[in-house]
Amino acid sequence: MRDTGLSLARSLRGVGALASAALLAALWLLWLLQSAPGAAPAPRPTLTILIWHWPFTKQPPELPSNTCTSYGVAHCRLTTDRSLLASADAVVFHHRELQTQRARLPLADRPPGQPWVWASMESPSHTHGLDRLRGIFNWVLSYRRDSDIFVPYGRLEPREGPAPPLPAKNGVATWVVSNFQERQRRVQLYRQLAPHMRVDVFGRANRQPLCADCLLPTVARYLFYLSFENSQHRDYITEKFWHNALAAGTVPVVLGPSRATYEAFAPPDAFVHVDDFSSARELAAFLTGMNQSYYRRYFAWRDRLQLRLFRDWRERFCAICTHYPHLPRGQVYQDLKGWFQG
Structure with a gap:
């Protein structure tokens, strides 16, 4: 009986070893098939991004299923349907509506582990109420380069095709402004410039508003x-x-x-920076005394670069899906005010 028991134990061990070997072989074969050239990749799941309230409006735009595809982002669905809170992969909250209390955070209904995104394209000077948002948000969407989802107002990309000709000029300088307050540094600088050079001012501040289609043709003349x-x-x-x-x-x-910050976004010879001058009078003399050949140097970048604008909130929100696989899980902004105003 002892010999029979030993034989049975050896047989069972042998069967177990064969089963383990077969399993390993199957896993190895599966890995080879998946990594083989031409193998069909595993389908990517579609991410659902819930925008809790659309920026600056009560009426959100239509969000068809191909919204993000039109911006080159696949497997991404934008929605404003709040009934999807429990299943959304991330929820976005635009700060202006939180600041004005037109919208409130659904803290009691927040699913465990769901990433929440704080979104704002405004400056810290016009962003209030961040003290109430401690320990709530996981990711930030903003113009700041150190944001989790960095969305600038624009950028320069390699040019495709020849640059368009420059518009004809018949004025020196212009400014379009609506929010005109004496305490602002820009208003103070304008006051200092005005005695030394002509600046044509448009916008509500000067009771000369420009229609949306009028702004660029008007500015182009200067x-x-x-x-x-x-x-x-x-x-x-x-x-x-x-x-x-x-x-x-x-x-x-x-x-x-x-x-240095501007040069991180554009070539150094694409703009004039006021900090390069010791006074507004010196700046005015530089601008009014510039000859045509020197002026054209400020457009050399157009031969190799072209402008791309990011003005649509749909495109900004679709960027969340682009960054999603690389965003830090478990991160929480315990002091959002300290970060944003730092």
């Missing part, structure tokens, strides 16, 4: 555009630089972050 930001903060370079100046085919005179 040599320079005052791309003065309403406040000066890290990486805060808005449509005043990208759209109002570069898209119009004029040279931006910039007041914002440092020259």
Whole structure:
């Protein structure tokens, strides 16, 4: 009986070894098939991004299933259907609506582990109420380069095809402004410039508003555009630089972050920075005394680069899906105010 038991034990061990070997072989074969050239990749799941409230409006745009595909982002679905809160892969909250309390956070219904995204394209000077948002958000979507989802107002890309001709010029400098407050540095600088050079001012601040289709043709007639930001903060370079100046085919005179920051976004000879001058009078003399050949140097970048604008919130929200596989899991902004105003 003892010999029979030993034989049975050896047989069982042999069967177990054969089964283990077969399993390993099957797993190895499966790996080879998946990694073989031409093998069909595993289908990527579609991510659902819930926008809790659409920025600056009560009526969100239509969001067909191909919304993100049209921006080159696949497997990404944008929705404003709040009934999908429990199943959404991420939920986005635009700060302006939280700041004005037009929308509230559904904290009691938040699914465990669901990433929440704080979104804002405004500067810290116009962003309030961040103290109430401690320990809530996992990711940030903003113009800041150190954001989890970095979405600038614009960027320069390699040019495809020849650059369009520059518009004809018949004025020196212009500025389009609506929010005109004496405490702003841009208003103070304009006051200092005005005695030394002519600046044609448009916008509600001067009771000369421009229609949406009138802005670029109007600015294009000038040599320079005052791309003065309403406040000066890290990486805060808005449509005043990208759209109002570069898209119009004029040279931006910039007041914002440092020259080094602008040079991270554009060539150093694509703009005039006010910090390069010791006074507004010196800046005015430089602008009004520039000859044509020197002026054209500010457009050398157009031979190799072209402008791309990011103005649509749909494209900005689709970027979440692009970054999603690489975003830090478990991250929480315990001090969102300290980060954003730092």
